[in-house]
Structures are given as C-alpha cells and as structure tokens.
Amino acid sequence: MSGRIVVLTGGVGGAKLVLGLMQLCPPQAITAIVNTADDFRHLGLAISPDIDTLLYTLSGKANAAQGWGREGETWTFMDALKSLGGEDWFLLGDGDMALHVLRSHLLASGERLSAVTARFAAAWGLGLSVLPMSDDTVATHVETDRGELPFQRYFVEQRCAPAVRAIRFEGAERARPAPGVIEAIGDPETRAILIAPSNPWLSVDPILAVPGISEALKAASAPVVAVSPIVGGQAVKGPTAKLMGELGLAVTNRSIAAHYADMIDALLVDERDGGEGLAIPYAVTDTLMKTLDDRARVARAALDLAERIAG
Amino acid sequence: MSGRIVVLTGGVGGAKLVLGLMQLCPPQAITAIVNTADDFRHLGLAISPDIDTLLYTLSGKANAAQGWGREGETWTFMDALKSLGGEDWFLLGDGDMALHVLRSHLLASGERLSAVTARFAAAWGLGLSVLPMSDDTVATHVETDRGELPFQRYFVEQRCAPAVRAIRFEGAERARPAPGVIEAIGDPETRAILIAPSNPWLSVDPILAVPGISEALKAASAPVVAVSPIVGGQAVKGPTAKLMGELGLAVTNRSIAAHYADMIDALLVDERDGGEGLAIPYAVTDTLMKTLDDRARVARAALDLAERIAG
Numbered sequence: 001m002s003g004r005i006v007v008l009t010g011g012v013g014g015a016k017l018v019l020g021l022m023q024l025c026p027p028q029a030i031t032a033i034v035n036t037a038d039d040f041r042h043l044g045l046a047i048s049p050d051i052d053t054l055l056y057t058l059s060g061k062a063n064a065a066q067g068w069g070r071e072g073e074t075w076t077f078m079d080a081l082k083s084l085g086g087e088d089w090f091l092l093g094d095g096d097m098a099l100h101v102l103r104s105h106l107l108a109s110g111e112r113l114s115a116v117t118a119r120f121a122a123a124w125g126l127g128l129s130v131l132p133m134s135d136d137t138v139a140t141h142v143e144t145d146r147g148e149l150p151f152q153r154y155f156v157e158q159r160c161a162p163a164v165r166a167i168r169f170e171g172a173e174r175a176r177p178a179p180g181v182i183e184a185i186g187d188p189e190t191r192a193i194l195i196a197p198s199n200p201w202l203s204v205d206p207i208l209a210v211p212g213i214s215e216a217l218k219a220a221s222a223p224v225v226a227v228s229p230i231v232g233g234q235a236v237k238g239p240t241a242k243l244m245g246e247l248g249l250a251v252t253n254r255s256i257a258a259h260y261a262d263m264i265d266a267l268l269v270d271e272r273d274g275g276e277g278l279a280i281p282y283a284v285t286d287t288l289m290k291t292l293d294d295r296a297r298v299a300r301a302a303l304d305l306a307e308r309i310a311g
Numbered sequence: 312m313s314g315r316i317v318v319l320t321g322g323v324g325g326a327k328l329v330l331g332l333m334q335l336c337p338p339q340a341i342t343a344i345v346n347t348a349d350d351f352r353h354l355g356l357a358i359s360p361d362i363d364t365l366l367y368t369l370s371g372k373a374n375a376a377q378g379w380g381r382e383g384e385t386w387t388f389m390d391a392l393k394s395l396g397g398e399d400w401f402l403l404g405d406g407d408m409a410l411h412v413l414r415s416h417l418l419a420s421g422e423r424l425s426a427v428t429a430r431f432a433a434a435w436g437l438g439l440s441v442l443p444m445s446d447d448t449v450a451t452h453v454e455t456d457r458g459e460l461p462f463q464r465y466f467v468e469q470r471c472a473p474a475v476r477a478i479r480f481e482g483a484e485r486a487r488p489a490p491g492v493i494e495a496i497g498d499p500e501t502r503a504i505l506i507a508p509s510n511p512w513l514s515v516d517p518i519l520a521v522p523g524i525s526e527a528l529k530a531a532s533a534p535v536v537a538v539s540p541i542v543g544g545q546a547v548k549g550p551t552a553k554l555m556g557e558l559g560l561a562v563t564n565r566s567i568a569a570h571y572a573d574m575i576d577a578l579l580v581d582e583r584d585g586g587e588g589l590a591i592p593y594a595v596t597d598t599l600m601k602t603l604d605d606r607a608r609v610a611r612a613a614l615d616l617a618e619r620i621a622g
Binding site: 096 | 354391394410
C-alpha cells in the first residue's frame with residue numbers, strides 16, 4: 001500500500017495503534033497529530049504527557065506494565081524532591097526529566113513545541129512525523145462535583161474520582177494548528193485518517209477544538225475512520241466509561257458514533273460489541289491491543305475499513 | 312564558648328571548615344556567607360554549586376570521594392539527556408536535579424535565593440544560617456589565554472587548563488548583600504569572622520566584591536581570621552596554586568596575607584609552610600582536613616587564633 005496515513009491520537013491507546021501502523025507502513029508515511037491539552041507546567045517544567053507516551057512507545061522505551069513513563073526508570077529525583085518538601089503528587093522519573101528539562105529549555109529559548117518534538121523524534125531515530133495539535137497552549141479543565149480541576153489534578157492527583165459535569169479546553173479558540181497538521185489532513189496523498197481509540201472527550205476532542213482541524217477533517221478527501229475505545233461495554237483503560245456515564249451517555253458504539261457524527265466516515269468496533277444499530281459503515285475485529293501482533297491487526301483492520309469506504 | 316561565628320566560604324574546602332565548626336559550636340551560632348558568583352543557568356536551571364556543596368556536606372549527603380555532588384547519586388537523567396542530544400559537559404545527577412529544579416521554580420515564582428536556601432537548609436534539618444552573599448546575580452568571568460570564559464566553562468568544561476590573565480565579577484558592582492549578611496558581620500555578638508581556605512581569587516573575592524561586605528569586615532568588632540589554602544607550597548585542591556602562578560604570585564602565605572591585606576587580622580597557616588615573614592599575627596596547625604577530627608581541629612585553631620587577637 002502507498003499513501004500517507006494520518007492518526008489523531010492521545011496517549012497510551014493511540015500510541016499502540018501508531019505502533020501497529022509502523023508494522024504495516026514505512027514510518028515516513030505516518031503522521032501522528034497528538035493531543036497537547038493534557039500538557040501542563042509542573043515545577044516550572046513543560047510536560048507533554050501524550051507526546052512523551054508516543055515517543056516512549058515508538059522508541060521501545062515505554063514501561064508497558066506500568067502504562068506510563070519509561071522502562072528501567074529510576075526515582076532518585078523524586079526522593080530528593082520529597083526530602084526538600086517539593087510537591088510529589090505528580091511522579092517524575094529521572095530519565096523522564098530529560099524530556100521535560102530539555103523541552104522547557106528549548107521552549108524558553110524560543111523554539112516551538114512542534115520543532116522540539118521533531119527534534120526528539122529524530123534523536124531517537126523515529127521516522128514518522130509526530131505533530132502536536134498546536135504550538136499554542138490549550139489546557140483541559142474538568143468541571144466536577146468537587147469544582148473545576150486542571151486535567152492533571154483530575155487525572156493523576158484525584159485519579160478520576162470526581163464526577164465530571166463538563167469539560168472545556170482553555171485557549172482552544174485562539175490556538176492555531178501546528179505546522180503540518182492541516183496539510184497532512186488535506187494532503188491528496190493521504191489515504192486514511194484514523195482517530196485512535198483514545199478517550200473521545202478528553203484526548204480527541206481537544207484536537208478537534210483547535211479551529212481549522214475539524215473543518216479540515218470534514219473537507220478531507222481521505223476517509224476518516226475512528227477506532228472505538230469501547231470493548232465489551234467498557235473502556236479498555238482510563239476513565240472513558242465512567243466519564244460517559246457521568247455525561248449521561250450509554251457506553252455503546254452508538255454513543256461514540258454520535259459523538260464523532262459528521263467527523264467520521266466509519267467506525268472500527270470490537271467483536272464483543274459489534275456494530276448493530278450503527279448508521280455509519282463499520283467493521284468488527286478484536287480491538288484489544290495487548291501484543292504487537294494485536295496492534296498490527298487493529299491497524300490493518302482500520303486501514304482496510306478506510307480502503308473499503310474509499311473504494 | 313558563646314557568641315556567633317561567621318564564615319565566608321566557597322565550596323568544598325569551606326564546607327569542611329564549617330562542618331568542623333559544627334563539631335564545636337551549636338549550629339544556631341554559625342552563619343555561612345557563601346559565594347554565588349559560580350552560579351549559572353544551565354538548561355534553564357538555576358545552579359548554585361557552592362551553596363549546594365555546603366548543603367550536601369553539612370547534611371551528610373556529599374560524595375566525599377568524588378569531591379562534588381551527592382553520595383549514592385544515579386545518572387539516568389544524563390543518559391537520557393545525551394540520547395536527546397542535550398549538552399553533556401556539565402554533569403547533573405538525578406538527586407542533584409531536585410535542588411536545581413525546585414530552586415529554579417521557586418526563583419521564577421518570585422522567591423529570593425536567600426529564602427530558597429534557608430528553605431532547603433531547614434528541610435534537611437541544618438540549624439545554621441546559610442546565606443548567599445547576594446540575592447542579585449553576580450557571575451565570575453575568567454579572562455584567559457583562550458579568551459574570556461564564564462566560570463563553569465573554565466572550571467568544569469576546560470578543567471582550569473587555560474592560563475588566567477584576570478578575573479571579573481559581572482554584576483558585582485550593582486549587587487546588594489543578601490539579608491542578614493551585613494548584620495552577621497557587624498553583630499556585636501559575633502566573636503569570630505573566618506575566611507575559609509577556599510580559593511581567594513575565585514571563591515572569596517566575589518564575596519568581597521559585593522559593595523558593603525568588605526567595608527563591614529573592616530568595621531567589624533570581631534577579629535577576622537583567614538585560613539590559608541596553601542599546604543606545603545601547594546593548594547590542597549583546585550586551581551589555586553596554578554592560578555597564583557599565572558597571576559605572577561609566589562605560592563606562599565605572604566601572598567595570601569597580602570591579598571587579604573587590610574581585610575584580615577590574622578592568618579592560620581599549615582605547619583608545612585609556617586608563618587615566617589608574615590607581618591600579621593598567625594598560628595600554625597596541620598590544615599589538611601581529611602577526617603572529621605581534622606576539620607574540628609582546624610576550626611578550633613582558627614577560633615583560638617581569633618580569641619587570641621580579640622583578647
């Protein structure tokens with residue numbers, strides 16, 4: 001197969017799909033557009049969790065068992081930080097610090113996040129394009145029964161325990177897509193645009209909230225295929241199912257399809273749920289991505305579905 | 312003995328003397344005024360080498376064999392930084408990073424270096440006062456046969472290899488002594504002011520270059536005693552002897568006494584050199600500080616000399 005593949009992605013689940021794609025396509029053909037609304041400043045450092053998860057996963061550095069951070073990480077920094085009375089609710093591994101410190105330094109020197117990210121991907125020999133959704137600051141805030149919380153306070157410190165009432169993406173209305181984002185989506189050479197099985201409300205919506213991106217998706221000649229994050233009436237990971245309940249939504253593929261409505265052409269669903277009742281084209285596979293083979297299979301099924309739509 | 316002890320100090324040698332003093336006096340009686348002209352920004356982080364050496368040494372965290380940094384340090388950060396193509400001429404240990412990151416964050420939040428330093432000393436249970444010479448930025452620049460170098464480039468990157476022609480302390484003329492510095496020197500309760508056996512040109516001169524400090528020393532009622540950094544016609548550590556040669560000075564206690572001239576009342580010299588020919592009062596002891604007992608002995612000898620002068 002030739003042609004470019006574009007993936008809109010959050011962290012863990014999306015990184016697995018991109019890793020699957022890299023088993024099928026030359027990396028130069030792949031462009032990942034990554035959520036940056038989870039990014040935040042902590043101890044003065046610029047932290048980009050989803051970009052880092054992608055970089056770690058694709059370079060074989062991710063701690064798969066833990067689900068975040070680096071394999072073989074050490075924690076001397078955190079121990080010393082605690083001894084000094086520093087904030088310790090957000091864990092920063094020693095190796096992980098290198099990304100944050102160097103990124104903060106480069107950003108302070110005037111480099112844009114997209115350039116920093118490209119530099120890191122190149123340093124680790126990754127051939128694909130990893131694009132932040134925007135070089136401008138967008139910050140997810142979650143309105144909960146315990147008040148409004150910045151995303152990482154909700155997600156890490158409070159472990160998603162508060163009930164979510166609404167979500168807003170501060171700064172999104174003024175953000176511009178990062179260089180290359182609109183071009184990749186609209187590129188006539190692009191043969192498929194995938195939405196990864198990341199949390200639609202927390203990880204994909206911020207990307208769609210950047211002015212120009214959803215318009216570009218609607219105008220794209222390439223088919224847009226979402227991979228549903230629902231497996232067996234649950235979310236594989238993270239707060240998706242809980243969040244859907246709190247937002248008054250059934251945890252079904254119909255809810256996912258309705259959410260992406262005029263943005264997608266087809267939905268890849270898990271065999272445990274099936275696609276019954278969906279008003280858009282769909283395909284069924286085992287979407288659990290435990291092994292590298294699983295990841296390649298899901299990527300293949302998503303590309304096949306895109307090809308069927310385009311065909 | 313009662314009364315306050317004030318020490319002007321650089322890094323390693325001075326930290327040993329202060330540790331010696333802590334064997335003799337209650338920590339609350341000790342005020343260390345520390346050189347901050349070695350401080351620099353690296354990767355955006357605020358690094359204060361002499362303050363950190365003091366904090367590590369006094370809290371039992373110093374790597375004595377290495378002469379800098381922390382005992383039991385790990386290096387995961389540096390490894391990851393190198394993999395990203397980050398600058399690696401200045402080594403940052405994982406635990407060491409906690410001081411730099413937290414200090415940078417607190418300074419950026421508007422806290423002054425003196426307050427940050429007091430916070431760190433308190434967090435590690437140190438009872439003494441550790442005062443930076445100034446909260447304002449002063450930066451040592453070394454004019455060498457290879458051009459002018461910022462201090463850490465000369466000291467760490469070039470390992471003191473270039474021949475020194477002159478030394479200047481950028482920003483010193485506008486710097487104000489940190490809160491407590493002038494008060495400690497002039498306090499009528501102060502019974503001795505010691506100048507540690509740190510490099511007079513690189514570590515002590517920056518302190519004396521802050522307007523008000525040398526005037527306060529001259530006006531102080533307490534005797535001012537310097538501990539000579541010369542041992543057997545050499546410097547114990549670092550570039551002192553090499554530097555003296557490059558500046559056209561004999562490596563003798565007479566040179567040290569002449570350098571401090573109207574600033575000191577007496578000089579403590581090593582038994583290998585003696586004090587012959589000195590025009591000021593002096594005492595002789597073994598000034599090598601290998602063990603904790605050595606450090607206490609040198610501190611005791613310096614205090615005894617101060618008492619003799621005062622008496």
